[in-house]
Amino acid sequence: MELKRFESNRINEVITLFRETILTVNTKDYSKEQVEEWANNRHTVDEWVNRLDTSLTYIALINDKIVGFGNMTDEGLVDLLYVHKNHQAEGIGSMLVTQLEADAKRQNFNCITTEASITAKPFFLSKGYFVHQKQLKLIAGTRLTNYKMVKELGGIKMDSPIKNQINTIFVHVTDLAKSVEWYTKLLGQGYTGTEVSDPVYNLKINDHTGLTVDAGLKGEVKTIIPSPYPLFNFHTADINTSYEFVENTGFQIDSDIVEFDDFAFFTVKDPDNHIIMICTG
Numbered sequence: 305m306e307l308k309r310f311e312s313n314r315i316n317e318v319i320t321l322f323r324e325t326i327l328t329v330n331t332k333d334y335s336k337e338q339v340e341e342w343a344n345n346r347h348t349v350d351e352w353v354n355r356l357d358t359s360l361t362y363i364a365l366i367n368d369k370i371v372g373f374g375n376m377t378d379e380g381l382v383d384l385l386y387v388h389k390n391h392q393a394e395g396i397g398s399m400l401v402t403q404l405e406a407d408a409k410r411q412n413f414n415c416i417t418t419e420a421s422i423t424a425k426p427f428f429l430s431k432g433y434f435v436h437q438k439q440l441k442l443i444a445g446t447r448l449t450n451y452k453m454v455k456e457l458g459g460i461k462m463d464s465p466i467k468n469q470i471n472t473i474f475v476h477v478t479d480l481a482k483s484v485e486w487y488t489k490l491l492g493q494g495y496t497g498t499e500v501s502d503p504v505y506n507l508k509i510n511d512h513t514g515l516t517v518d519a520g521l522k523g524e525v526k527t528i529i530p531s532p533y534p535l536f537n538f539h540t541a542d543i544n545t546s547y548e549f550v551e552n553t554g555f556q557i558d559s560d561i562v563e564f565d566d567f568a569f570f571t572v573k574d575p576d577n578h579i580i581m582i583c584t585g
Contacts, residue, residue, distance in 0.1 A: 392565050420451045473513060
């Protein structure tokens, strides 16, 4: 697979990929009427060429066939990002985004933005983007829910003494021993119970960020109100094996496997019903 700059003589291939992707991949998140309006927008070929020529546009190729494309405007907006319906989860979207982000850094942007569909939102979350705003946008004559998302780019000098890194994530629980047993079993760590004592337990986590299970001071009774969204995610290289492991262990699975381009995840609930994501990417 290779990336090349867009050339206008390949515009018909790009338009076809755009339409076919929406009419297949996006149908699980939008109605039939919405995807048909979206895919069959009324832009002329000349308008399409102008949109891509006046932005930084790349096409992804396999054996000279276009399998994805993406562009970034002069304002640092990832305007379009589409991967062929038959080449999902092959790393094409990641390659395009990585290239666009590298170009944004070279142009000294301190952040890069996009307006992601419901379908694309988890992919961008996995790449370090955060949701700035949920919005209802008029696209090609129909109103679609999408998300304005932002990613801060590294290497920018920040006017703050606070470092741009997460030190420790705290998970507040009601029963320390029960929760420690759950997390250590999930991560395949040894657990005897003898080393667990209130109020906290620091799990053995690779890399810089730590994970602390916190039951509060002795005598304190915590009222846990779980978020309906994942607190954080654990990485896996094999989503299917991980799902089977969690299922066989008897843990509560919150959602089945969901797959996107170069990204798949499912969620589980810990003893206090906190939602934890297990994901690739």
